[in-house]
Amino acid sequence: MLHTDDELIFHISLARITFLKFSEKVFLSKNIDNSNTLSLLSIEEIEAFLERKLQKKVIWNGKKNLEFARKAFQFCKAYGIKCLLHEDRDYPELLRQISDPPYMLFCRGDERLLTGPSVSVVGTRRLSPEGKKAAREFSYAAVTDGCNVVSGLANGADGYAHQGAVDAFFDYQEKGLDTAGLGKTVAVLPSSIDEVIPYSHKRLAAQILQSGGLLVSEYEPGRDMEKWHYVARNRIIAGLSPATVVVEAPAGSGSLITADFALENGRDVMFHKATFGELAKKIADASNAELERQHADGKVSRYKIENRPEKFLEAGAPVISDYKDYLKCLAEAPGARLPLQGQLF
Structure with a gap:
């Protein structure tokens, strides 16, 4: 599946969030329009989306997260690093079947x-x-x-x-x-x-x-x-x-x-x-x-x-x-x- 640059930045932004489960990242990807919208969400708004309370020690800075995602995307583009999303055809089916698959994979090589x-x-x-x-x-x-x-x-x-x-x-x-x-x-x-x-x-x-x-x-x-x-x-x-x-x-x-x-x-x-x-x-x-x-x-x-x-x-x-x-x-x-x-x- 082909993705636009903005779509990949959005998915990298989601992939970076360590306090979310795989299923929650997928849910947010289907209910949030783009990376800018994600970056503006507060912890409370994310909790409302997920209908669960996050741990108190969770630290979230949406704007900084988006900044890092944009830099990572530019690096991937410059060095030919392939970004595979969990729903892509080339994403390995065996890995997709595990209980907690990676939301994205970054690949160097074949x-x-x-x-x-x-x-x-x-x-x-x-x-x-x-x-x-x-x-x-x-x-x-x-x-x-x-x-x-x-x-x-x-x-x-x-x-x-x-x-x-x-x-x-x-x-x-x-x-x-x-x-x-x-x-x-x-x-x-x-x-x-x-x-x-x-x-x-x-x-x-x-x-x-x-x-x-x-x-x-x-x-x-x-x-x-x-x-x-x-x-x-x-x-x-x-x-x-x-x-x-x-x-x-x-x-x-x-x-x-x-x-x-x-x-x-x-x-x-x-x-x-x-x-x-x-x-x-x-x-x-x-x-x-x-x-x-x-x-x-x-x-x-x-x-x-x-x-x-x-x-x-x-x-x-x-x-x-x-x-x-x-x-x-x-x-x-x-x-x-x-x-x-x-x-x-």
Whole structure:
């Protein structure tokens, strides 16, 4: 769907409002004429529209919000950043189906990848050598099979997953092979679309774009980074694919939050066997001990300690050995691998 400049500024203005739910942004978009009207609304008028009271700590400056939206739009226009609205044809249907989809997506690269076949690959930042190899090789095999790999550009498993996909492209290119049939990699950013976090992955981000991949964020250019963006990013990673593969994840790992999101939205969750390797177990044991100390000091919840891979296996999540095994697992009946998993412990 084509949008005028004024329409996009209006939608960016709505997308920026963090105290509104997705459904409320959609409601306001259908009941307010334009960005100028939105900018003049008071908190009380917004509450009247929504028929609910907002939290007292909510801060709203409509005119400043519009000013930032206009600057973000001009940045997108100048640098060729694509703005996808939730109702657009190119907005991924799988993501639209989750309970809290992003109102807008900002894309650098080939946004068509969002609607292609994909698998999400996540894991801990503290990977064992086996985990690094597993993440890279899984992604390499996936893209050579024409499947896109979605991850979050974080250190650890995310970085190795993206690198595997990028390496496949450049290997094919070096050998003079046709890269058209390759899958690509999609990096979901926790930051604004014009920023790469962690900064050490700027080169990797550039390689993702050079190899025909995509950087995507629900945050417009210039948006300040917030800690809660990491968890919000995880729901998008899970929402973009029919399945999420976890490569090593000790208790409390953010990748297990991604797995939770996937299950909540009816997607498959699988664990790579590297999760249960000897070195991975040592890393997990050290992480568990630290979590227990933090819990004793009142710094983390019991949920974080109890959210571990074993919980997912007990609920039926299968263990896979590689991409070929992943495909085999997708075709199997639910629970087909449960008897084998007891051998891991």
